[in-house]
Amino acid sequence: xxxxxxxLLDDFRDLTTADRRPDRPGGRGLVIAEGVVVVRRLLxxxxxxxxxxxxxxxxxxxxxxxxxVDVPAYVAPAEVMxxxxxxxxxxxxxxxxxxxxxxxxxELASRARTLAVLEGVGDHENLGAIFxxxxxxxxxxxxxxxxxxxxxxxxxxxxxxxxxxxxPFATLRxxxxxxxxxxxxxxxxxxxxxxxxxxxLAGAGLAGxxxxxLLGSEGPGLTEEAMSAADLRARxxxxxxxxxLNVATAAAIAFHAxxxxx
Amino acid sequence: xxxxxxxLLDDFRDLTTADRRPDRPGGRGLVIAEGVVVVRRLLxxxxxxxxxxxxxxxxxxxxxxxxxVDVPAYVAPAEVMxxxxxxxxxxxxxxxxxxxxxxxxxELASRARTLAVLEGVGDHENLGAIFxxxxxxxxxxxxxxxxxxxxxxxxxxxxxxxxxxxxPFATLRxxxxxxxxxxxxxxxxxxxxxxxxxxxLAGAGLAGxxxxxLLGSEGPGLTEEAMSAADLRARxxxxxxxxxLNVATAAAIAFHAxxxxx
Numbered sequence: 001x002x003x004x005x006x007x008l009l010d011d012f013r014d015l016t017t018a019d020r021r022p023d024r025p026g027g028r029g030l031v032i033a034e035g036v037v038v039v040r041r042l043l044x045x046x047x048x049x050x051x052x053x054x055x056x057x058x059x060x061x062x063x064x065x066x067x068x069v070d071v072p073a074y075v076a077p078a079e080v081m082x083x084x085x086x087x088x089x090x091x092x093x094x095x096x097x098x099x100x101x102x103x104x105x106x107e108l109a110s111r112a113r114t115l116a117v118l119e120g121v122g123d124h125e126n127l128g129a130i131f132x133x134x135x136x137x138x139x140x141x142x143x144x145x146x147x148x149x150x151x152x153x154x155x156x157x158x159x160x161x162x163x164x165x166x167x168p169f170a171t172l173r174x175x176x177x178x179x180x181x182x183x184x185x186x187x188x189x190x191x192x193x194x195x196x197x198x199x200x201l202a203g204a205g206l207a208g209x210x211x212x213x214l215l216g217s218e219g220p221g222l223t224e225e226a227m228s229a230a231d232l233r234a235r236x237x238x239x240x241x242x243x244x245l246n247v248a249t250a251a252a253i254a255f256h257a258x259x260x261x262x
Numbered sequence: 263x264x265x266x267x268x269x270l271l272d273d274f275r276d277l278t279t280a281d282r283r284p285d286r287p288g289g290r291g292l293v294i295a296e297g298v299v300v301v302r303r304l305l306x307x308x309x310x311x312x313x314x315x316x317x318x319x320x321x322x323x324x325x326x327x328x329x330x331v332d333v334p335a336y337v338a339p340a341e342v343m344x345x346x347x348x349x350x351x352x353x354x355x356x357x358x359x360x361x362x363x364x365x366x367x368x369e370l371a372s373r374a375r376t377l378a379v380l381e382g383v384g385d386h387e388n389l390g391a392i393f394x395x396x397x398x399x400x401x402x403x404x405x406x407x408x409x410x411x412x413x414x415x416x417x418x419x420x421x422x423x424x425x426x427x428x429x430p431f432a433t434l435r436x437x438x439x440x441x442x443x444x445x446x447x448x449x450x451x452x453x454x455x456x457x458x459x460x461x462x463l464a465g466a467g468l469a470g471x472x473x474x475x476l477l478g479s480e481g482p483g484l485t486e487e488a489m490s491a492a493d494l495r496a497r498x499x500x501x502x503x504x505x506x507l508n509v510a511t512a513a514a515i516a517f518h519a520x521x522x523x524x
Contacts, residue, residue, distance in 0.1 A: 133511060138501035237521060239400035242425070245514065249395060252511045253518045256464075259499060 001053075001076040004083040008074065011096040012053045015085045015154065031099060032154045033162060035091035036061050041162030043069060047097035053081060054093030062093065099152065105143050105170040105178065109185050112140035113210055114258055116251060117172065117179070117189070119226050120147035120217035127151050128159025129248030130215070135163035137255035142169040143212070145176060145226065176229040179212070183231065187212040191222055191230035192254055194244045198233035201257045206234075213254050218247045263315075263338040266345040270336065273358040274315045277347045277416065293361060294416045295424060297353035298323050303424030305331060309359035315343060316355030324355065361414065367405050367432040367440065371447050374402035375472055376520055378513060379434060379441070379451070381488050382409035382479035389413050390421025391510030392477070397425035399517035404431040407438060407488065409479070438491040441474070445493065449474040453484055453492035454516055456506045460495035463519045468496075475516050480509045 001009065015032060030050070033042035036058055043049060043065045052059065052066070052073040059066075059073050066073055082088045109115060116139050121127050127149055134142060142151070149156070151164045172178040179189050188206060191198075191214040214230055216222030221244075227233065236245065236253050244250065263271060277294060292312070295304040298320055305311060305327045314321065314328070314335040321328075321335050328335055344350045371377060378401050383389050389411055396404060404413070411418070413426045434440040441451050450468060453460075453476040476492055478484030483506075489495065498507065498515050506512065 129508070129511075133507065135502075136500050136507050138499075236518060237400075238398050240397075242398045245395065245398050246391070249391075249511055249514045252507065253515055256498060256515045256519070 001074045002080060004080050008051075008072070009053060009076075009084050011051055012081075012084050012094060013086075015094075016087060031097040031152050031165070032157060033095045033097070033165070034089065034093075034154075034158050036093060038157065038162035038165075039093055039095045040065055041165050042095050042097055045097075045162075045165040046100045047165055048100070049095055049097045052093065052095045053084070055081065058091075058093035103168055103170050105172045106181050106185065108141045108143070108168055108170045109182055109187065109212075114139045114255070115141050115143055115182070115187065115212040116255070117143040117145060117182075117212050117214045118148050119145040119175070119214065119222055120220065121215065121247060122147060122149045122217065124149055124153050124156040125159045126218070126246065126248050128156035128164060129246075130251050131156070131160035131164040131167050131169075133248055133252040133255055134167050135160075137252060138259045139167070139255050142167055143172040143182075144169060145172055145178075145214075147217070176223075176226045179214075179226075179229045182212045186210045188232065189214060189230045191227050191233045192216075192250060193222060193227065193233050193235055194238065195233060195235060198235040200237050201234045201254060204232065204234045206258055211258050213251070213258065215247055215251050215254075218244065263336045264342060266342050270313075270334070271315060271338075271346050273313055274343075274346050274356060275348075277356075278349060293359040293414050293427070294419060295357045295359070295427070296351065296355075296416075296420050298355055300419065300424035300427075301355055301357045302327055303427050304357050304359055307359075307424075307427040308362045309427055310362065311357055311359045314355065314357045315346070317343065320353075320355035365430055365432050367434045368443050368447065370403045370405070370430055370432045371444055371449065371474075376401045376517070377403050377405055377444070377449065377474040378517070379405040379407055379444075379474050379476045380410050381407040381438070381476065381484055382482065383477065383509060384409060384411045384479065386411055386415050386418040387421045388480070388508065388510050390418035390426060391508075392513050393418070393422035393426040393429050393431075395510055395514040395517055396429050397422075399514060400521045401429065401517050404429060405434040405444075405474070406431060407434050407440075407476075438485075438488045441476075441488075441491045444474045448472045450494065451476060451492045453489050453495045454478075454512060455484060455489065455495050455497055456500060457495060457497060460497040462499050463496045463516060466494065466496045468520055473520050475513070475520065477509055477513050477516075480506065
């Protein structure tokens, strides 16, 4: 492709806003993957790819993954790509996909052992990092309580290194009463809190249990309603007067502490 | 201050490059703190403050901390500040300080119990996040092996939330032979690695020991020389084929696993 105006490239146009375009299916825009590693994860995911756009070298790298997929891969010089997407793209390849239907939260829980349940996590980078950490540390799914952003927003996909496309997620409603359904499915619902009266995470006796870890946003933390709906409260022991950890870092510590020893 | 050209503000001029200026004491530039929280930590640190510059509201917030300190605090409108520093500053207050002499690595180790030892951590955000996590999780000091960036670079100070000004650090040389001095001081030197043959961190039998955790950069990880200089290798158990965690996240998991239960 040498013509940045080609209608074939419309899915890739002006990406700084397009992933928010309300006129797209579901009203929330397309899924956008950037870079070879993330595009590879997209192609292996449940999200139906629509098209790829990349410089020759990067599209060639994806040859094996593209062999079995019926999807157009447009090759263009870097300057043409930059003009289409609206910014310089140093990862050299993009893919767009349609959204896939979200699973039901209770159905997701039924086939999981460890869940992360988020409340008020609005920051796309934190959300992406939580998915990356969930994938690395064996968390089977993420449930979105009130006040969370869209995990499929472009920056979240990038920061998650594409794991948001692999770790299943669902919204949990009503909030926080939907937590009861997890309890009925055999989960211990554990609220992570900096509160010094909570039990240290390592000593909370959760080994071998089905656990749903409840995580709030940096700053305000979990609402009192969410805290009250949990079975127990656990904390990461902190030194001195230090303000709390980044939420994705706290999540990683909790995921590791809850993972079966291996 | 209403004149952005005033020589009194020279320490704050063109900050996107000034913290690298080789003509400063020590050849590495000034320490720059941004925002009320970080400026507060700077004022409580060993780094001698030179001056503050902020909008009225932010400088007033720092009144109690400034009361006992003999340092000029310049008040300026936001536009004047932006013109001086070279970009719009949404945190509203800045402080600059001189560097302080670095402690000796062995002396630092003698008064610590848990240390982080870094090799090849060049990314300022990762470095800052490691200091933030060290402060939160009770790590007493950070030693810089080969290939690390300057922890006092402006972005590192910001991402660390000022904890780089509180957690002591030192360079460890020669590298990696300097690790012997830690061993002689009673430390177990533990290399963190994704290698599946290493022991899981939680079962590495490190509770109650003086531990130095050796962390490599994302991507290449620790060099073979550094790995060989460690007493043992430990890993964070990972799910499936997932690429490794961010180095600051892996560090946080290790720091938590090594912290005395509390």
